[in-house]
Amino acid sequence: MSIPQELYPSQDDLPYEEELLRNPFSLKLWWRYLVARTDSPHTKRFTIYERALKALPGSYKLWYAFLRERLELVRPLPITHREYQKLNNTFERALVTMHKMPRIWIMYLLTLTEQKLVTKTRRTFDRALCSLPVTQHDRVWDPYLVFVSQRGVPIETSLRVYRRYLKYDPSHIEDFIEFLVIRACGKRRGEHADVVSGLNVDAIIRGGIRKFTDEVGRLWTALADYYIRRELTEKARDVFEEGMTTVVTVRDFSVIFDAYAQFEETVLLVKMEGVSEDELDEGEGNGEEDEDEDDDDEDDRLHVAKIERKLKRFWLSDDKEVELRMARVEYLLDRRPELANSVLLRQNPHNVEQWHRRVKLFELYEDHKDVVNARVIFDKAVQVNYKTVDNLASVWCEWAEMELRHKNFKGALELMRRATAEPSVEVKRRVAADGNEPVQIKLHKSLRLWAFYVDLEESLGTLESTRTVYERILDLRIATPQIIINYAMLLEEHKYFEDAFKVYERGVKIFKYPHVKDIWVTYLSKFVKRYGKSKLERARDCLSMLLK
Missing domain, CATH: 1.25.40.10 (Tetratricopeptide repeat domain)
Incomplete structure (x- = not known):
């Protein structure tokens, strides 16, 4: 590529070029050269700049x-x-x-x-x-x-x-x-439609609920309102219920409950107005039918309208739906004391005063023969993480006693089996990974619960089921000397003498002095009374064990 002629130094440029040959790294010389060529074409000036910058x-x-x-x-x-x-x-x-x-x-x-x-x-x-x-x-x-x-x-x-x-x-x-x-x-808002449609509103609001703890009530109602505007009323009810059962402050609960009640009342009013309009349309339709009996076209139109009304009434859109919605409103208002009490208990599960109020609520339902709601409340109560295992065991026992008072013996036994069931290995592993062990994990070792359970089995169960419970107590190593004696005496009553003596022998191996004293005294007296002088060698072995 040839260099244009105008880029070559002219006769006027030679003095500057000669000085730059002698001292190419002088900024003053390059600057004087550029100032002197101020009126030159930009291509030539740019060439001088490039040469100067290559040197400096x-x-x-x-x-x-x-x-x-x-x-x-x-x-x-x-x-x-x-x-x-x-x-x-x-x-x-x-x-x-x-x-x-x-x-x-x-x-x-x-x-x-x-x-x-x-x-x-x-x-x-x-x-x-x-x-x-x-x-x-x-x-x-x-x-x-x-x-x-x-x-x-x-x-x-x-x-x-x-x-x-x-x-x-x-x-x-x-x-x-x-x-x-x-x-x-x-x-404009309409221009954001493509963006908004792709947003997970539910996840966004729930994230806000976790982050902004001082606005939990308003955010729950906003989430429910989102589903209401989308005409998903059942989903909105689920959100209201979830909010009331998770908030931990009375203020947030009041906000959600008031919004929920207002929503149910609005739905009820709309439905009642709809039923009134249907009845009015039906009356007008009947009048028109009486006036236009001779007009075939009018009769056909009225006939179609009558079929549409019948199809509409085929669904739950008449007075029965109004009754259903009224029942929903009444049920919600009746549950307010229970729900408010649950909020206070979530704040502090060890609040004895609030648990006394909850017990009074159990008794209220029981007195009004509303056992179903009482069971629901008990079921919620046994899921609370109490301070001690004994507190949880007392709730289970109270539940079983309520079932006994209502002659539900089978249900009481089933409750005790459920309460004393040992958690699975998977559950224990998950709890160990979390590092926060609830009292429910230790419930199956509660002596109070097992003592109540074994009393129930002796009264209502069979000998085999009772023996199974006693054996389970021994396997868990939570038995007391009195439980050992009770187990042996149960077997004696049913003529299982040798099995009873084996229970005594297991007991004396479990306990040490002085706790084992009562077991030895009872064992030896029962053994002598049963065999007398016929098994002296065995009696001698028992005495030698006692002396050791």
Whole structure:
């Protein structure tokens, strides 16, 4: 490629060229040369700049002047012109040695911003922040925020940049809020339909419930209102119920309960108005039918209307649905004391006063023969993580006693079997991994519960079932001397003398002195009474064991 003739030095350039040959690294000589050629074409001046910068690549004065002239050249041109690409390449070359000069960065960044190169501009801003010291970052952040506030920059990019800026200077939080307000008002709501349709509203609001603990009640009602607006009334009821059973403050409970009650009352009123309108339409239809008996077309239309009304009444849309909705409202209002009490117990499960109130609630249901609701309350009570296992065992025993008072003997036994069942290995492993062991895991070793259970089996069960319970107590190693004696005496009553003596022998191996004394006394007296002098050798062995 041949070099144009005008780029070669002229006769007027020879003095400068000769001096530069003798001293090519003199900034003063290069600058005098450029000043002398101020009126020359830009191509020739750019050639001189390139030669000077090749000799002095670290000269800020030369790079700044060169870039300013290139900027002036492209200013009247459209941003798609190829001269802009040459300008960008020149800036990149300059930053190899001028990367610590904030003015060069700002000139480059403003140029890229004008060119609407979003990705390249963002990356260049990030490079500038990485290259310059923190004390000079404020000079970069100002144009950076102007850039991300422009139209065409993705909102996610803008949000990320603003969050980073607030870490650098948190005092500008109001600027961020103003930016969000402007962006929110910049579009009509209808233009966000494609974005909103892809949002998981349920997950977003539930995340807010976990994060903003002071607004739990309002967020639960907002989630329910979302489903109500989507005409998913049953899902809205589920949300209301979940909210009332999870909140831990009376204030949040009151907000949810009031919204739930208002929702049910509104649904009831709408349904009652609908039923009244149907009855009015039916009366008008009958009148028209009487007047137009002779008109065939009118008769056909009335006949179709009558069929539609019958089809509509085929569903639960008449007075029965009104009764159902009234029953729902009454049931909700009746449950308020129980639900409020549950909130207080979730605050402090060891609040004895609140548990006394809960017991009175059990008795209230029981006195009104409402055993079903009493069972529901007991079922919730046994799931609470009490302070001690004995507290939980007492609730189970109280539940079983209620079943006994209502002659539900089979149900009482089933309750005890459920209460004394040992948790599975999987459950124990999961609890061990969590590191927070509830009292329910230790319930199967509660002596109070087993003592109540074995009394029930002796009274209501069979000998085999009772023996199974006693054996289980011995296997768990929670037996007392009195339980050993009771087990042996049960076997004696049913003529299982040898089995009874084996129980005594197991007992004396389990306990030490002085607890074993009562077992030995009872064992020896029963043995002598049974065999007398017929088994002296065995009696001698027992006495020798006693002496040891």
